[in-house]
Amino acid sequence: MRSVDKALVVLDTECFGLKRHHAACEIAYWALDTGERGRFVPPFDEVDIRGADPHALAVNRFYERGLDKDPQDVDGSQLRKLHGLLTDSVIVGSNPGFDAGKVNYALLRQFPQELGLITRYELFDLRYFAANVLGLTGNLPGLLGLCELLGIEPGKHTAESDVTAAGECFYALRQRGQVLAPRSRPAR
Numbered sequence: 001m002r003s004v005d006k007a008l009v010v011l012d013t014e015c016f017g018l019k020r021h022h023a024a025c026e027i028a029y030w031a032l033d034t035g036e037r038g039r040f041v042p043p044f045d046e047v048d049i050r051g052a053d054p055h056a057l058a059v060n061r062f063y064e065r066g067l068d069k070d071p072q073d074v075d076g077s078q079l080r081k082l083h084g085l086l087t088d089s090v091i092v093g094s095n096p097g098f099d100a101g102k103v104n105y106a107l108l109r110q111f112p113q114e115l116g117l118i119t120r121y122e123l124f125d126l127r128y129f130a131a132n133v134l135g136l137t138g139n140l141p142g143l144l145g146l147c148e149l150l151g152i153e154p155g156k157h158t159a160e161s162d163v164t165a166a167g168e169c170f171y172a173l174r175q176r177g178q179v180l181a182p183r184s185r186p187a188r
Contacts, residue, residue, distance in 0.1 A: 003064040004133075006088055006089050006090045007031055008165045009031050010025075010092045010093060010170065011028075011086070011091050011093050011139070012093060012099055012162040013027050013098075013157045013159055014026040014027075014159045015156065016051065016056055016057070016062075017056045019023075020101075021051070022107050023106065025042075025060065026039075026060070026157055026160075027040055027042060027103065028162070030163045030164070031085055032092070039159060040084040042074045043107075049068070054139060063157065077110065079106060079110055080115065086100070086118040089121050090122045090124050091124050092124045092166065094142055094143040094166055095125070095142075096127050102158075104117045113167060123152045126166060127140040127142070127146070129170070133173045143162060143166060150173070152165055153165070163170075
C-alpha cells in the first residue's frame, strides 16, 4: 500500500478560494506514525483578502473564527517544519493533491529560493481507499460523506478538525479493510 520508509501525514488547508492563485489561510497536519500535530496560519495580506472568493471565506468562517487576527507564521518556522514532515511522506486526505499544492504555494511565497517545494511524496486519497474498502461506486463522497458513512463526528470544518476527521476515517477504513481483506490462499 505504501513505501515502508515513508511517514503517513494527514494534511488539510483552508484557503481564500479554490483557484491556483488563492493562498492558504490555515494549514493543519497530523503525523500518524508519531502522533505529532500542528496548526498554523501562513502569512497573507490585504491582496489575498481582497482577491478571496466570498464563498470560501463563508465556508471556512474566516472572519467568524478570527483567522484575520490569528498570529501568522511570519518567521516560517511552522512551514519549515511541515516541509520536513511532508518531504518523502505519504500525504493522506480527502483531496491530498489540492492540499499539497497549497502548501507548495505557501512555500513559494514565503521561501521562493531557500527551501524548494515538498518533493518525493505520495498521495493517499481517502475517497479511493473508502471506495475500495466499502465497495463504493459512482460519485465518491467527500470528507463529510466519509464521516457520515463511518459514524465519525466531522467537527466544525476547520483545517484542524478536518485533519482529525480524516485521520479517524483513515484508521476506521484501515481497520475495516483488514477485517474485509481476503484470506491468503492455502499452500498447494
